[in-house]
Amino acid sequence: MLLAANHAMAARYTSIEDIIGTAESFLEQHVSDYLKHSQLAGRQQIKINRLDARLRLHSCNQPLDASLESSSPPVGRLTVRIRCNGDTPWSIFVPAHVNLYLDVVVAKHPVKRNNLLQDSDLMLAERDISALGQGYYLDLKQVVGAQATRTLSAGQPVLSSQIRTPPMVKRGDQVVISARSGAISVRMPGEALTDGSHGQQIRVRNLRSQRVVRARVVAPGQVEVSM
Numbered sequence: 213m214l215l216a217a218n219h220a221m222a223a224r225y226t227s228i229e230d231i232i233g234t235a236e237s238f239l240e241q242h243v244s245d246y247l248k249h250s251q252l253a254g255r256q257q258i259k260i261n262r263l264d265a266r267l268r269l270h271s272c273n274q275p276l277d278a279s280l281e282s283s284s285p286p287v288g289r290l291t292v293r294i295r296c297n298g299d300t301p302w303s304i305f306v307p308a309h310v311n312l313y314l315d316v317v318v319a320k321h322p323v324k325r326n327n328l329l330q331d332s333d334l335m336l337a338e339r340d341i342s343a344l345g346q347g348y349y350l351d352l353k354q355v356v357g358a359q360a361t362r363t364l365s366a367g368q369p370v371l372s373s374q375i376r377t378p379p380m381v382k383r384g385d386q387v388v389i390s391a392r393s394g395a396i397s398v399r400m401p402g403e404a405l406t407d408g409s410h411g412q413q414i415r416v417r418n419l420r421s422q423r424v425v426r427a428r429v430v431a432p433g434q435v436e437v438s439m
Contacts, residue, residue, distance in 0.1 A: 226269045226296070230276065232260045235292040235306045238278035243286050243310060252350075254314040261307040269304065272296035281305070287312045288342040311340045317349040319364040328378065329358050329370070339369055347372035379407035381414065381429050389416060389427055393439035402427070402435065 236258055243256045277295045280286065287310055295303040315336040323333050334352050341348060348369055349355050358375040381387060381404045389402040401419045408414035408429040416427045416435055427435035 224271055226271055226276070228263050228265065228267060231263065231267075231269075231294050231304065231306065234276045234278050234294055235260050235308060238292060239286065239290070239308060239310060242280065243312065246286050252314060254312055256313070257311040259309045259311075261309070263304075263306065267304075269296070269302050270300040272298040272300070272302075274298040286310055309342070311342050313338050314341050314350065315339075316341065316344070317352055317355050317370045319366055319368050319370060321366045323360050323364040325360055325363050327360050329355055329360060329375065331356055334370070337367065344369055344371065377409040380410050380432050381408045381435065383407050385433065387416060387433050387435050389418060389425070390430075390434065390436045391439045392436070396439075398439075404435070408435075 239258045240256070243258070246252075247254055247256075274297055277297055279293050279295070281291045281293055290308045290310060292306045292308055293303055294306055295301070316339045317334055318337045318339070320333055320335045323329065327333075331352065334355055336352065339348075348371055355370050355375065357378070359378045360374060361376055362374055364370065364374065383404055383406055385404045387402045387404050389400045391398045391400075402416045403419060405415040405417055405424065410429055410431075412429050413426050414429060414435065415424055416437075417424050425437050427437045430436045
């Protein structure tokens, strides 16, 4: 009699296992879709945090609905909203954590501060990007030629905060200033007043007019201004 009563009571409520299973299935599909859309090859580990065993939510006469509370990439700490849209609606927020493993750029061996990174200094290795935050790299070409701003240990992921692009033009360099407008192109000598990497705007003195202008670095010793 007691067993029958327990079964009847359980039927009145949504089980914690159903809630966790819904959240887990949703995240597995969501992360897979994210990898496919981003054209990334990786693997994931999903952990759903424990829920209070005393939780009592009415049984739902419709399939449970799951959604994320954030539009950010599904990595790290997440909150999944599980919702019942049935006759007795309810919703609950389920904490979860997604470990996403991708091949990222790491130092192949120790690299000293201020060294320029070469192919021989780098390799790809699987790392959990949820522990890296932003600024990791997936392509060696994005890092080759950059300058280390701190010492890198062997196997350490290379992050954007640890490197910088060396200036293509340095302060005091003699440069050629180009100005284009359609088929018209004008070139004049100049002097860089600040350092600049490719694509950066720097201050340049036109050595003919002595006028200081802002120009974009386009190549070593070459800058471009708008006409």
